[in-house]
Amino acid sequence: MSDEQTPVSELGYEQARDELIEVVRILEAGGQDLDASLALWERGEELAARCTEHLDGARKRIDAVLGDDDEAGSSPS
Template identity: 40%
Template sequence: MTEKNHADVNTLPFERAIEELESIIKRLEEGKVPLAESVEIYERGEALKQRCEELLKAAEMRVEKITTDAGGKAKGTAPLDVK
């Protein structure tokens, strides 16, 4: 995959990246893509997968959980426990 294509992947929003990844998976599963093209789109699929994972992790880190006091009333927020 060329550097230009990789840079393009790095600017895609999650929804567009996952849509393109699903399209690539479908094409590869059909088995009608020539070998050279299969390798090329597989590489793009890997870059798209990484992009989706990065965006999901960033979103996960922004999510906060509500903390409560002993009486069950909301008292604030704290970062989500990421495991």
């Protein structure tokens, strides 16, 4: 992981997911001092929240499309 991190709010889903995987790998390996571990943990929490934002947004888009299809399908001909 680099010292200059992209703000979490600017990361796409795949970028946030991949960085989160790396954070977990580093934390599981251990060997970090307490401050570094806490910083990684906090970054991981932010990354997880960002992934959830992306997934929730995708779910809303899918629901909107499916909702439009359901309304079109239930209309009398």
